Amino acid sequence: MLTKRLLFAVMFILMLVAGGVQAGGDAAKGAELAAADCADCHGDDGMGDEDNPKIAGxxxxxxxxxxxGYKSGEIPDEDEMMIDSVSGLSDQDMADIAAYYAGLGG
Ligand code: HEC
Structure with a gap:
């Protein structure tokens, strides 16, 4: 009886943890989006170059x-380099991409 309750409690906690990771962004999905949408300018590793800022880490x-900010226009995108990339991204896409780059460089 006690063991069963403990098992349920552990499963519940695991579900919460897994759910939290999902809401914070899926790095694997972010990697696909980034390769298609961001790597041309910011580099495969997100380290940037003389024209593009580093976004890894x-x-x-x-x-x-x-x-x-770029999507809403709140951050001025003076060279209009960013707007095409971000205009098609959902909030979830942004979270996925952010999760991916957070794990790079540093
Ligand atoms: C066409 C080239 C290009 C593409 C594609 C691009 N960026 Fe950028 N990004 C830039 C440039 C250049 C800047 C510097 C600000 C500016 O000129 O607009 C910048 C700025 C940024 C910044 C702000 C960095 C800082 O420290 O202020 C972030 C974050 C960023 N880009 C992330 C991304 C992500 C994520 C993607 C893919 C969804 C992406 N960029 C696609 C060229 C690009």
Missing amino acids: LDPAEHIKMLK
Whole structure:
């Protein structure tokens, strides 16, 4: 009886943990989006170059904020380099991409 309850409790906690990871962004999905949409400019590893800022290792919350800022126009995209890439991204896409780049570089 006690063991069964304990098992349920552990399963419940595991579900919460797994759910939390999902909501924070799926890095594997982000890797696909990034390869198609961001790597041309920011590099395969997100390290950037003289024309493009480094985005590897960014804090995910900060990264999402910047992507949303470009999308809404709140962050001026003077060279209009970013707008095409972010205009088609959903909030979930941004979270996935941010999760992917957070794991790179550093
Ligand atoms: C056409 C080239 C290009 C593409 C594609 C591109 N970027 Fe950028 N990105 C830039 C440039 C250049 C800047 C610097 C600001 C500017 O000129 O708009 C920048 C700025 C940024 C910044 C702000 C960095 C900082 O420290 O201020 C982030 C974050 C970013 N890009 C992420 C992304 C992500 C994620 C993608 C894919 C969805 C992407 N970029 C696609 C060229 C690009």
